[in-house]
Amino acid sequence: AEKVAYDVFNVGDTRENYQKKTLVELIQQIIPVQGDVVYVHKDEDPRDYRVSFEKIRRVLGYHVTRRVPDGIREIHHLIRSGFISNPDDPRYRNVP
Numbered sequence: 761a762e763k764v765a766y767d768v769f770n771v772g773d774t775r776e777n778y779q780k781k782t783l784v785e786l787i788q789q790i791i792p793v794q795g796d797v798v799y800v801h802k803d804e805d806p807r808d809y810r811v812s813f814e815k816i817r818r819v820l821g822y823h824v825t826r827r828v829p830d831g832i833r834e835i836h837h838l839i840r841s842g843f844i845s846n847p848d849d850p851r852y853r854n855v856p
Contacts, residue, residue, distance in 0.1 A: 769816040773824040
């Protein structure tokens with residue numbers, strides 16, 4: 761605990777930084793979805809930068825145990841199994 765007292769860490773992995781288009785392609789590879797993808801542009805959060813995760817790796821030895829494709833498969837399974845009954849529920853979103 762003393763290693764991290766009053767310190768801030770970015771949690772993640774540089775290799776897991778994806779563009780929207782790449783995320784859509786991954787989802788389409790994993791989940792049999794038909795339909796068109798519509799990109800919506802919003803100006804609320806114009807940030808476009810990469811975050812360094814070196815500090816958390818160096819100080820805490822942290823590394824991710826799941827990759828984005830693993831998360832896509834897990835969420836797909838949870839929806840199909842009924843565990844997540846309404847994926848549009850606001851509790852699953854952090855952007856209004």
